[in-house]
Amino acid sequence: MVIPAFGDQSYLDASGEAWGSAVSQVAPGVDVRVYRTTGENLCDARNNGAALAISEGAEWLIFLDADDTLAPGYVEAVSEFFESADLIQPATLGVYPDGSTDDYPVVIERPKNLLDRNYIVIGAPIRANFFRMVGGFDDLPVLEDWDLWLRVQMAGGVVAVCPDAIYRVGVNVGGRNQTGMGSDAKLHHEVYRKIRKAYS
Numbered sequence: 001m002v003i004p005a006f007g008d009q010s011y012l013d014a015s016g017e018a019w020g021s022a023v024s025q026v027a028p029g030v031d032v033r034v035y036r037t038t039g040e041n042l043c044d045a046r047n048n049g050a051a052l053a054i055s056e057g058a059e060w061l062i063f064l065d066a067d068d069t070l071a072p073g074y075v076e077a078v079s080e081f082f083e084s085a086d087l088i089q090p091a092t093l094g095v096y097p098d099g100s101t102d103d104y105p106v107v108i109e110r111p112k113n114l115l116d117r118n119y120i121v122i123g124a125p126i127r128a129n130f131f132r133m134v135g136g137f138d139d140l141p142v143l144e145d146w147d148l149w150l151r152v153q154m155a156g157g158v159v160a161v162c163p164d165a166i167y168r169v170g171v172n173v174g175g176r177n178q179t180g181m182g183s184d185a186k187l188h189h190e191v192y193r194k195i196r197k198a199y200s
Helices: 009-013 015-023 042-055 074-081 128-134 144-154 183-199
Strands: 002-005 035-038 087-095 159-170
Touching: 002 015, 002 042, 035 042, 042 128, 074 087, 074 159, 087 144, 128 144, 144 159, 144 183
Parallel strands: 002 035, 087 159
Antiparallel strands: none
């Protein structure tokens, strides 16, 4: 698993819970290794971690953002699909700053076409060979995971759904992935259009 970190010390420190949720994962026959890597930006940090994991023989990659966590049993649940899939969609559960959570985890509904919108969270396990084949993360300010999943799909990757694996998403109202009003919304729309144009 790769926990990417970049920016100021507060972001590095925030990965403590993420780290704990990752190193506690166990699954029969699976060698779980966790890497906390840095870079000039998020894309760089993720790609650095992937390169390190692959150099040490990783067959699957899981990218865990510093403000998210994996529920117990996450790796064991997704490992059931390691032989049949190339990208595994988990369920998600919103976790709020006060420690409260959504009532129950959900599997984000699939649109008819992944190009319409992203339904796969960043913590979706991806087969390392596919990650390397499609070139890893592109340096985009937002929606970089969607861009990667689209390239995996175009390369023939098989997507499986694993409702028993729960990715706990830290809900941050001011986070870069919130598409409220103003410049953040404008940036999302611009990148969204750019990606759709590239893969249509």
